[in-house]
Amino acid sequence: MKIAVLSGKGGTGKTAIAANLAAVCDASMYVDCDVEAPNGNLLFTSSIQKTEPVYVKIPVIDAPQCNGCRACTEFCRFNALAFVSGNVMVFREICHSCGGCVLVCPTKAIAETRQEVGSIAYGTSKNIHVISGAMHIGIASGIPIIKELWNVIEAASEPVFIDCPPGSACSVMESMQHAEYCVLVAEPTVFGTDNLKMVHELVKLFQKPYGVVLNKCLKNEWNPAKEYCVQEGIPILCELPFDQKLAEIQSNGGLVVRKAKQYKNCFSELLKSIEKEVRHAAAVDS
Ligand code: SF4
Ligand code: SF4
Numbered sequence: 001m002k003i004a005v006l007s008g009k010g011g012t013g014k015t016a017i018a019a020n021l022a023a024v025c026d027a028s029m030y031v032d033c034d035v036e037a038p039n040g041n042l043l044f045t046s047s048i049q050k051t052e053p054v055y056v057k058i059p060v061i062d063a064p065q066c067n068g069c070r071a072c073t074e075f076c077r078f079n080a081l082a083f084v085s086g087n088v089m090v091f092r093e094i095c096h097s098c099g100g101c102v103l104v105c106p107t108k109a110i111a112e113t114r115q116e117v118g119s120i121a122y123g124t125s126k127n128i129h130v131i132s133g134a135m136h137i138g139i140a141s142g143i144p145i146i147k148e149l150w151n152v153i154e155a156a157s158e159p160v161f162i163d164c165p166p167g168s169a170c171s172v173m174e175s176m177q178h179a180e181y182c183v184l185v186a187e188p189t190v191f192g193t194d195n196l197k198m199v200h201e202l203v204k205l206f207q208k209p210y211g212v213v214l215n216k217c218l219k220n221e222w223n224p225a226k227e228y229c230v231q232e233g234i235p236i237l238c239e240l241p242f243d244q245k246l247a248e249i250q251s252n253g254g255l256v257v258r259k260a261k262q263y264k265n266c267f268s269e270l271l272k273s274i275e276k277e278v279r280h281a282a283a284v285d286s
Helices: 014-023 040-046 071-075 102-103 143-155 169-178 190-205 224-232 244-251 261-285
Strands: 002-006 028-032 047-061 081-084 087-090 111-124 128-135 162-164 181-186 212-218 236-241
Touching: 002 014, 002 102, 002 169, 002 190, 014 028, 014 040, 014 162, 014 181, 014 261, 028 040, 028 143, 040 111, 040 128, 040 181, 047 087, 071 081, 071 244, 102 111, 111 143, 128 143, 143 169, 162 261, 169 190, 181 190, 190 224, 212 224, 212 261, 224 236, 236 261
Parallel strands: 002 162, 002 181, 028 128, 028 162, 181 212, 212 236
Antiparallel strands: 047 111, 081 087, 111 128
16 A cells, blocks of 8 residues: 655645554555655654665766767757857756767767765664655755655555655655555645645546545634535545644654554544545556
């Protein structure tokens, strides 16, 4: 079971929901794909067993071999190569490491070198494998790291909870596109509802089964996110209250399911609802 947890903006509680869902399983994996700002680790206080670098391939030009044909600059759709004063220049920050320029060069003047773009940390916290990707400062794209994280996710036999980056950009698409089910986390504000609409469009585009967790709900207060779900016929998986105790536990770097019985029950019920939805989606698919 591979569950992506998304939200249209930061601060909705996405990481806490992914982490607490992982913690109520007998055995599970939590994967932090929010590689620009991974912080799931803070909730788990997990012990990191190993960290591995992530590399991409970047072209390097052997100038004496180059005949100036410009086949490489014409090929590169990302404009990462330019022909300037008789030389091919490489703009490594915008290179997508597709390797195409190497293939089209008629004189074999282009080789590839490795560039480290980030790392993946592997840890454990009781029954949970905690995997976190992190980009190095100054790197333009986290996509190569998320692709590496997906190699880990695909190999997992236990349920996996994927903490996606916030928003709906390409890094979010890369994080959720192979998930079996998407949990959308929304706040009860007009801004939160607009962000919910964005990720709702995204999961529809990818034809993913999905449901919503309404977080930080205030008793007897208008909830535009809930109103939107009802209007659109979106399944509401659970409504979590705005609760100072919950915020305090998290601020101190803890998982609420390990410290408050009512939240253990609440997340266990949420997990059951998700499992039911995943089974239903699989049955519809087959
Ligand atoms: S590897 Fe691909 S993206 Fe990078 S410079 Fe070559 S053609 Fe462009
Ligand atoms: S394709 Fe090769 S030979 Fe042609 S400009 Fe590029 S590096 Fe030079």
